[in-house]
Amino acid sequence: MRVTKSIALASAGLLLATSLAFAQSTEIRVGAPLEPPALDPTAGAAEAIDVVVYQNVFEGLTRIDQDGAVQPGLASEWTISDDGLTYRFTLHNGVTFHDGTSFDAEDVKFTFDRILADDSVNAQKALYEAISAITVIDPLTIEFKLSRPDGLFLFNIGRGDAVIVATESAANNGTDPIGTGPFAFVQWDRGSRVILEQYGPYWGEKPALTKATYVFIGDTTTMTNALLAGDIDGTYNFAAEALPIFQSNPQFKVVVGTTEGETILSTNNARPPFDKLAVRQAMAHAIDRQEIIDGATYGYGVPIGSHFAPHNPYYIDLTNTYPHDIEKAKALLAEAGYPDGFSATLKLPPVNYARASGQIIASEFAKVGIKLELINMEWAQWLEDVFANKDFDLTIISHVEPFDIGIYANPDYYFGYNNPEFQALNETLNATTDEAKRKELAQEMQTIIAKDAVNGYLFELAQTGVWNAKLEGMWQNAPVEGVVLRDIHWVE
Template identity: 55%
Template sequence: MKHLLNAAAILALSAGTAFAQQDTLTLGMVLEPPNLDPTGGAAAAIDEVVYANIFEGLTRFGPDGAVKPALAESWEVSEDGTVYTFHLHDGVKFHDGTDMTAEDVVFTLDRARAEDSTNAQKALFAGIDSVEAVDATTVKVTLAAPNGNFPFNMAWGDAVIVAPESIDNAATAPVGTGPFTFTEWVQGDHVTITRNPDYWGEAPALASATFKFISDPNAAFAAMMAGDVDAFPNFPAPETLSQFEGDPRFRVIVGSTEGETILAMNNKQPPLDNVLVREAIAHAINRQELIDGAMFGFGTPIGTHFAPHNPDYVDLTGMSDYDPEKSRALLAEAGVEDLTLRLMLPPPSYARRGGEIIAAQLREVGIETEITNMEWAQWLEQVFGGKDFDLTIVSHTEPADINIYARPDYYFQYDNPDFQALIEELSVTSDPARRAELNKEAQETIAADYVNGYLFQLAKTGVANAKIMGLWENAPTQANDLTGVYWAE
């Protein structure tokens, strides 16, 4: 009898092990981040790994795009709108065991707005006049002018709270306050994170997660089919989605992103410094052909740098509609002929596939292109940092980022003082009706200046194991937030 009981116990134990709920996840990503410090790099892939997982800010974006409390459990605003008082959660620790206090918030914000700051979104902090630690869990931020958007600004990945003790190594060994800790980075292959046992908030269901870097669409498809990857939130082979839809092992997740996909033009590089040439390029582009050919029908045409799902969006696609005859006439008016432009393409499939299609469309109106396929680090250094390009294709996945056009030193080098004044007014305006007017004017201004070729809003086309729950459908920011992800039994 004793032996029977032992055998039964062993069977029960083995059955429990076999059917235990899975708590690990392998997530596919197209691009490998150049580093893991969201406060010191522009690449969206950084936030895709660390946002809400390793690092947290005072506030954060929810899956619906709403701004929610994070390290700050609440805040108040002064009557004149210039002073924000944030109340921090008590007992929060960084992953290295040090306390997260108001002094760390002071350090973070002062560092981000410093003259020598390398923060990619330094403009988010430009309106801060001073930051003061009232006590260990209270921070007072005084602004130079009212800014009703300040909690929104603090939700960006560029505004996560870091500590002076660990910031020097954040690029390769990030230390945050989030529900997951950094475990390892095997460059060229993956990053692994592990559940934080001392997390101040609600513990995540996943014990660990691995971000696997697979840029080739065919390899991504094979990895999903073989089960080497459990989910691919931004799947690079949309032409294969129908195969996943017909397979009960998988779930296809299609949503929207903040990614305005543009044919960026170097506005200081002749002849692209001539608005007639930029307009000619815009009219040479057949957006629907591009969406069908590069994205297999997934994507929404845009005519300016603004997301169609935003309530303030204005449809300006008609200003740059496909009109090759008009394109040729504009080039003739500009006195430009035998034009050859350098087209630099980063790795994402929308850029590589889209670049070939746009090159063919430009050739139809008499513009030749020299295509250079670049790795992400090379693109960041030469195009984004060095401004050494004529044309490039990239999705800008930051939320509500039309203000980048007010930065003359930004990589496409658009310098319009009137637009800069408009954005300055927008930054200090809290009235919703006036903000809508300013947003409309901003969209119309850059569309009329043909700063870039506005192509389409990037769709979020994801594939996941059908048992995985909690992945974001839409992408209000560039993140793979795993805090609510779990395997269904």
């Protein structure tokens, strides 16, 4: 009887282990350093929103793949008129939202009307202002007319800002997101996690994962311990200083790639003394990029001299526009009327690269007489005070939106840069489809903001992921914001 009982217990244990292994093979727990303030990417600027929902819960007419190329999304195909002003999309049939309501061309029209409305809170509304008319041809066909050609139109409608939402549920997407994607929202435990589960009636190819939990862990030590303990299966943007712990551990893989994150010392150009070019030039000369990259990213960052990603074919190297020169910085400050320097605040969001860079920049600026008070802020507070209310002197942030140099053409944007010449060039770029001309314009725009020292251009943020060695399908690079789950799977 004892032998039989032992066999029974062993069998039960085997069944339990098999059950746990099966659960592991279809579920994933992703460590996220920032909790999103809401879950509607069409109504918020925070990257943390897209990390959870982009291409997982919500989808656009097109989608961006991990190489940055445009792929079909909810639209199966499209045609473009010879003059580049009319786009006609054919939509997939049989698509439903997660609440069971049907998806059709009326939802597309509603989504873009909402983006373009006077009271729109879409963070990238300006990207879609070339849309002059939207016509529903039939339930599965919709037509867009543009007021001017837009070389990035197909890319921009594939971003998180343009995912399709439904009239029935759009108002509640901030807390109860309902999209058409392969994963449906299940619950949000504030301060802890968001849970997604595979949506059974999904119209496209079903992902291997059946469940994904995003666990919010803002502290590097806690994230490290969670990885080592197996409490999470990976993270997409891990602190560079802790990577050596995992590089030689066969239970993990370190995946290093690039992002669209231009990390800048954002400067309030509308507030004295930063409204003076000589002051901004002095700060640019005071910055030692390599010291910041070594100290804040452990060498993983790539130096930049303007607001453009080095991997982009339009990029021009402007890092020598204002080389590190302490004496030149002091002379420019004196020229601007600040021979003894001045005091300012540096407001820092709760991400490692910003906090570490802030310490280094404060030390560098002290050498030229600029005394910085470092103010650490939580993410929601930073979004409200700095981004929305423009109540800041200086801050450090990575702008992770792709091809976003156009933000400098908006004088109401949070760093308050107002240059009519730049604004005109941006309008021309937006209306240009010829690649050679677009490159020429983009490089001219990069040069203008570099010479104007609008912000302190520091480095391009690397994507440094740490994942369980048995996971495959994670994106190495981040051409858009998000942790896309559709290709992630476990292997034996």
